[in-house]
Amino acid sequence: MPVQQICTVVSMEQLDANTWWMVLEVGKLVFERGLCGGQFLHIKCGDGQLLRRPISVARTQWDEPEDTAALIFEVRGEGTKWLSQRKVGDKLDVLGPLGNGFNVSDGSRYLLVGGGIGVPPLIEYGESPKWSKVAVLGFRTRDKAFPAVTSRFEENCEQTYICTDDGTLGRHGFVDGQVRDIFVKDKNFTGILACGPKPMLKSIAKIAAEFGVPCQVSMEERMGCGVGACLVCAIPMKDGTMKHVCKDGPVFNAEEVDWDA
Ligand SMILES: Cc1cc2nc3c(=O)[nH]c(=O)nc-3n(C[C@H](O)[C@H](O)[C@H](O)COP(=O)(O)OP(=O)(O)OC[C@H]3O[C@@H](n4cnc5c(N)ncnc54)[C@H](O)[C@@H]3O)c2cc1C
Ligand code: FES
CATH class of the missing domain: 3.40.50.80 (Nucleotide-binding domain of ferredoxin-NADP reductase (FNR) module)
Incomplete structure (x- = not known):
């Protein structure tokens, strides 16, 4: 079941003029709800955007005090532009985990x-x-x-x-x-x-x-x-x-x- 929660930006790295690597603290979404790469988070991008924007999870980590999820995104329009302007410490309204990710098995x-x-x-x-x-x-x-x-x-x-x-x-x-x-x-x-x-x-x-x-x-x-x-x-x-x-x-x-x- 997805949950809506407030996540903190813990790292924000610019890869080029319009691509960003953002790391979020996501509570216990990885440990307790199995958030993994290939799933996505639905993120509210400011008060001006009615609809959330889906961004895939690139990698996840169990951590203390909170698990983390890395997102890599390109600025396409207003929503992702707003996201690219977030700073370390900012809070995001996030819905997740969403979607299924790839079906994989050990030893393959x-x-x-x-x-x-x-x-x-x-x-x-x-x-x-x-x-x-x-x-x-x-x-x-x-x-x-x-x-x-x-x-x-x-x-x-x-x-x-x-x-x-x-x-x-x-x-x-x-x-x-x-x-x-x-x-x-x-x-x-x-x-x-x-x-x-x-x-x-x-x-x-x-x-x-x-x-x-x-x-x-x-x-x-x-x-x-x-x-x-x-x-x-x-x-x-x-x-x-x-x-x-x-x-x-x-x-x-x-x-x-x-x-x-
Ligand atoms: C499951 C899923 C996972 C995604 N993961 C990533 C990711 O990891 N990194 C990333 O950079 N982007 C990802 N996207 C695309 C991202 O969601 C869109 O670029 C974003 O929603 C655009 O919002 P905006 O407000 O910036 O642009 P808008 O103003 O909404 O649109 C700007 C331009 O982007 C195009 N666009 C909008 N939404 C999409 C979409 N869903 N797919 C393709 N083009 C779109 C529009 O046609 C328009 O040309 C993902 C989309 C989906 C559905
Ligand atoms: S986005 Fe509403 S049904 Fe998939």
């Missing part, structure tokens, strides 16, 4: 595939010693591949491949090409955990089906309530039903999603 081997601001929700999965993992991380350009983020994968994964759209770092091109090349040589993965823009997820889902590797995707939709009550975030499934990204997701099995809707 995962291919983590992230694109842009879809990379941070994979950090906790990339850092965990409970399973083996290979990471493929895609960014528009070198300046968006923040070492504070990529090093967490490089230090903890068997291998980390970086791709950039403009070829300024790592492999030139989208992540799909790298994923395909990996599977041609090595399909020995329990599954893919993917987070990023919808065209990237669609393409990874197709490659996963082609190579017969199970694939979970974290979907992003505009949100209203965040708790399954307003239908704003509904997406079509292959079986003709609609599911709520906030309540049933944001993580879905790729073969459930109607990618052509």
Whole structure:
């Protein structure tokens, strides 16, 4: 069950002109309610914004006196701009834990595939010693591949491949090409955990089906309530039903999603 609580900003680091790494004290949300990476928090962004804004949890930590959750976000509009102006010690009105996170099991081997601001929700999965993992991380350009983020994968994964759209770092091109090349040589993965823009997820889902590797995707939709009550975030499934990204997701099995809707 999500709870509404006041959380304190304990760290605020600017990664570039419009990207921020914020750490919040979240009471006992990690220890008592299992808050984990890939879930999201719904944050009230000032008195001027009626609707809360969903931001994924990048990593969590049990701590004293309070657990912490790291959020990495880009400024897109008024809500995230307000969030970026918060200072250490400021209080935020937060609803969470929300959403499901990836379904993982100890001793497995995962291919983590992230694109842009879809990379941070994979950090906790990339850092965990409970399973083996290979990471493929895609960014528009070198300046968006923040070492504070990529090093967490490089230090903890068997291998980390970086791709950039403009070829300024790592492999030139989208992540799909790298994923395909990996599977041609090595399909020995329990599954893919993917987070990023919808065209990237669609393409990874197709490659996963082609190579017969199970694939979970974290979907992003505009949100209203965040708790399954307003239908704003509904997406079509292959079986003709609609599911709520906030309540049933944001993580879905790729073969459930109607990618052509
Ligand atoms: C489950 C979930 C997790 C998310 N996690 C993160 C995260 O970890 N880091 C991060 O930077 N962003 C994340 N987002 C996106 C973030 O919620 C939006 O960028 C934010 O709500 C925009 O609010 P705003 O008031 O700043 O902009 P608005 O003024 O509301 O919108 C500004 C622009 O952002 C676009 N936009 C608004 N909401 C979304 C959305 N949900 N998805 C895509 N585009 C949107 C609008 O189309 C518009 O172009 C997540 C979204 C979801 C649904
Ligand atoms: S945001 Fe209201 S149902 Fe998902």
